[in-house]
Amino acid sequence: MxxxxxxxxxxxxxxxxxxxxxxxxxxxxxxxxxxxxxxxxxxxxxxxxxxxxxxxxxxxxxxxxxxxxxxxxxxxxxxxxxRPSYGRVWGWPPGSLGIGASLDAIDDKWFYRDQAAQFGPVFKMSQFGRPVLCVVGLARGRALLQEHRDALEGAALPYNRFASKGLLRYMPSADHQAEAPLFRRAFSETALAEREPALRAACRAGLDGLAQRSATHRDGIDIRPFLSQWAVEGLTGMFLGIDADDERSRRMGQLVQQLEVDRSGGLGWSARMERSLSAATQLLRDLAARESSQEPAHLLGALVRAAPETLQDEGRLRNLVLFLRLGSGDLAGTLTWLAYQLSANAPWQDAVQRAGRTAGAPQGVQPSDLGTRVVLETLRLEQSEYLYRRVVKPFTYEGFHVPAGWILRICVQESHRDPGIFPDPSTFNPDRFLGRTLSKSEYATFGLDGHGCMGASMVHFFGRIFVEELCHAYTIRTVRDAPPEHGTRHRHHWRPGRRWTVALDRRPT
Ligand code: HEM
Incomplete structure (x- = not known):
């Protein structure tokens, strides 16, 4: 040769x-x-x-x-x-569009922070071949969303196609303006406080079962199945007005869990999604038809009361089902991080126990009781990660040209670690929220524009109840730690490693 x-x-x-x-x-x-x-x-x-x-x-x-x-x-x-300088002649921001770096970003918790340190708060990267404009800093991100509203649309995920007008959070502004007020009102009419005793009782029963198992498991136990179940059952109660021991709650829980929202296609996926969504919306119709009492007020009842045609609107009902699926997943993720952060920060468990339980629906955007402050701090450090938008018209931002077809990622978690707003930002310190209400340009776990989260109060409510019930009667500690894990797409969330286990010990009475 x-x-x-x-x-x-x-x-x-x-x-x-x-x-x-x-x-x-x-x-x-x-x-x-x-x-x-x-x-x-x-x-x-x-x-x-x-x-x-x-x-x-x-x-x-x-x-x-x-x-x-x-x-x-x-x-x-x-x-x-x-090369990081690629595109400079067209006015593109710095940062690498390389495929290897793009894939590494999925498993590197500090990728966006490190890129911002290297290239500044506005930089580019690529996600599966598509250029992404990344922005660190909430004031900067908020200004961008406002100034270039017309150039941006929701960056819809594949499950969006299963609702006729799409999912609320991805709807074009005309549809969003027509639908969002109805949902927002129904969320605000949904009773939280009336459900508190039942939610607390279910939480206590679950924790009690975990503590019993923990006593006989030297390697620790996995707290996540309980948290997922409590989140789904609790939210089903608020959404549909049915209790966890009702057969229809179990059925809805099954249907919702079957919705594979993290997948983007594949053999049989569409058919399975269609089947589960159709069965779930049929269940909603049956529930609405049979419901005699509206007390305590629930989301489905409030929607149907305000707009009776909802029952014929398959797309709107599918939105409700998908909120339940996505909301319970995000809520369970938040509860898991709460357990993780409390395990790692034992003195805060004692502080919550000393502060005692509180009661009632959350008041204001950042309630000041200690249990909720633990939730706010956990959201700051963990579950709140990003906002995504699709660039549909080119625009210029901070001197950089952004072409249509790019994706925008506002890096929320990295912004939440700005030492100018959060001194000693990596330390878990719920008291940093004491006597201080932060603006959306400083702290934005639930969105930055008109597409803000409608479940924020519910997240604060469930989170506070879990924190208080856990710390009141138990101590939690990590038995086997595991590094945080990520799904296989940039838009999946970080979560504590699968092998992470805890011990739950009853406090002496
Ligand atoms: C009780 C569970 C939850 C429910 C029912 C819920 C519901 C919703 C709804 C309906 C929207 C769309 C609002 C609109 O388009 O106008 C939304 C958006 C949003 N939610 Fe939630 N959510 C829940 C949990 C969470 C959690 C735990 C987080 C964060 C950790 C979160 C963060 C967000 C964010 C950031 C947006 C805005 C998305 C965007 O602007 O692209 N949600 N949520």
Whole structure:
């Protein structure tokens, strides 16, 4: 073999190894681990294509010259495009659009913070090939959302297609203006305080069961199944006015859990989503038809009272079901981080216990009792991570040109670690909210514009009840720690590692 041919084979090998390295990055590996049949099919397809290519290269050596040239060109293009200064001539912000960096961002909790430290608070990156404008700083992000409202739309996730006008949070502004006030009013009419005794009783019963199990499990126990169940059952009560021991609550819980909102397609996915959503909206209609009492007021009842045509509006009912799915997932995530933060910060457990229980629906946007301050601080450090929008018209922002087709990510969690607003920002300190109400430009766990979270009070309410019930009668400590984990997409949330376990000990009475 001549030196040129050897060089060409080496180039092809180098290109194939680079491709394989990308294909085996942790997010893809986790996707494939969840779908082993697809993994085997892709591996076989890769082997067949590789063997065919080698056969063709040997049989027709000129194809090897072409393939090697293409590998060199592709490599050079990717390197050139991945340079942080790429796009400067068009006024684009700094930051790498490289594929490797993009995939690394999924598993690097500090990726956006570190990029901002390197390139400044406005930088670019890429998510699965699409350029993303990243902005750190809530005042900056808020100004951007206001100034360029017409150039931005909701960055809808694939499940959005299952509701006729889409999901409220992704609706174009005309539809949002028509639908949002109805939902906002129904949320505000939903009774929270009246459900408090039942919610607290269910929480106590669940914690009691966990403490009993904990006593016999030296390796600790997983608190998450209880938190998910409590979140789904509690929210189902508020949304539909049915108790956890009602068969229809169990059925709704099943249907909601079946909604695979983290997936973006695949064989059978649409059919399964359609089936579960149709069954869930039928259940809503049955419930609305049979409901005799509206007390305590629930979300479905409030919606139907204000707009009786809701029962014929499949898209609106599907919104309700999807709020239940997404809301219970986000709520369970928040409760898990609360348990995690309290385990890591034992003195705050004692402080909550000393402060005693409170009662009633949350008052104001940042209630000041200690239980809620623990929730506010946990949201600051953990569950609140980002806002996404789609750029539909080009615009210029802080001197940078942003083309249509890009995505906007406002980096909420990184903004919540600004030492100018939160001194010693990595320390868990619920008292930083004492005697201080922060503006949306400083603290924005629930959104920055007209698409703000309608479940914020519910999150504060459930969070406070959990914190108080936990700390009042128990202490919680980590038995086996595990580094935080992330899903396989940039828009998934961070959560405590799967192997994290706790011990729950009853406080002496
Ligand atoms: C009780 C559970 C929850 C319910 C029922 C709920 C409900 C909603 C609804 C209906 C919207 C859309 C508002 C609109 O388009 O006008 C929304 C948006 C939002 N929610 Fe929630 N949510 C819940 C939990 C959470 C949690 C735990 C977080 C944060 C940690 C959160 C953060 C947000 C944010 C940031 C938005 C705005 C999204 C955007 O602007 O793109 N939500 N929520």
């Amino acid at each position: 001549g030196p040129l041919l050897a060089l060409e084979w080496a180039t092809i090998g180098f290109g194939a190894a680079g491709g394989l390295r990308l294909a085996l990055k942790p997010p893809f590996r986790r996707d494939l681990a969840a779908l082993p049949a697809l993994g085997v099919a892709l591996a076989l397809a890769g082997l067949v294509v590789g063997a065919l290519a080698v056969t063709v290269f040997v049989w027709q050596p000129w194809t090897l010259h072409v393939a090697a040239a293409l590998v060199i060109l592709a490599g050079a293009f990717l390197w050139w495009r991945g």
